[in-house]
Amino acid sequence: MPLSKDIHLPYQPWTDRRVTVDGDRLRVLVVNDNDDAAVAMATYLSVDEIEARAVFRGVQAIATGRTWAPHIIFMDISMPECNGFEAARALRSDPSTGAVAIVAHTALDEAEVRRHVSGSEFDGYVHKGWPLERLVALLWRFAA
Template structure:
């Protein structure tokens, strides 16, 4: 099976294409933007080769890039044993009689910060955010959070240095710091833990990983969505999202959400999600989940103006 993805970006210098599949190699544009690590294509090629295929790049004159890869597949037999993943319970709140947990999110990418904020705030956590390690250290000193979600690669001050500065203080020893990293290398894990982080979660993360990690280090107890039937699968928050659920917001807001989804403007969608009142947290969580899973088409279906 062959896949082909094409974009309309600035394109690639032909002289750079052959080296882009090497680890830690970036284009000149990528280096100037200070985004990424130069590992994505190298790791992607390894995965594709494990599936019996290969991946190639081409950049036509005039801009844009085309990525092609193929994998070896075969049809499953009628009697094949196909394993299905059992649905996990959905967290809908915090159990009573617990401390008011203060959570700090230190992440330079706006969308990644808002994703965690919108995941945690509706449940009852107090959440603050910082754009880099320097801001994170200052907020930690003044606010004393119970736990910090720390991105490790940031401008101005990275997560390694911020963690070292926090853990150098006596009160910093009591602060749980969980690293967020896109790296899959064991060497990176050693560096993260030696900097003083208590643990790490790899990106892209699942909601269950975030909740389980906080429960393990803080003892957080959750309230879970109850199953309506012992035999029917549990409906996720996304499945329960309807036009009626979005009607809690003004018509103008719904129209803006439709326009943002139609333009695949994730940053604008997250800005609109921020405007949803905390009492309608499940709506915010469901919309966030759709954005995370690249389902702007679903948001369009839910917000598209009715035609007469």
């Protein structure tokens, strides 16, 4: 059953960034230090026109972002060693990953995330526990 792209969303993208898929499958990187949650979400997303991978640390997100070139990254914030803010800043500052859409996917509330953003690290926000079908609809908003 195809995942819906046409669901009303209470969360809207923070930016007007769009990623070009060019006939490929949409590549989504899931970053979460809860390994089981990351794998479960990547597995759910890996259907139809989406190819998803899971990594478990901010440093892995940076490395995978550079080598795999995802279109969209769902980034946990509270991770050890390199948190989601640091990883997003590193990805934004690298010419090879600067155009990727990055969505904060966290238990922190949206206002808290916005307080810690220093620039354009994130293109959107999704609270953990949000229904996956709505998360899918949000990610398709970034696809051109």
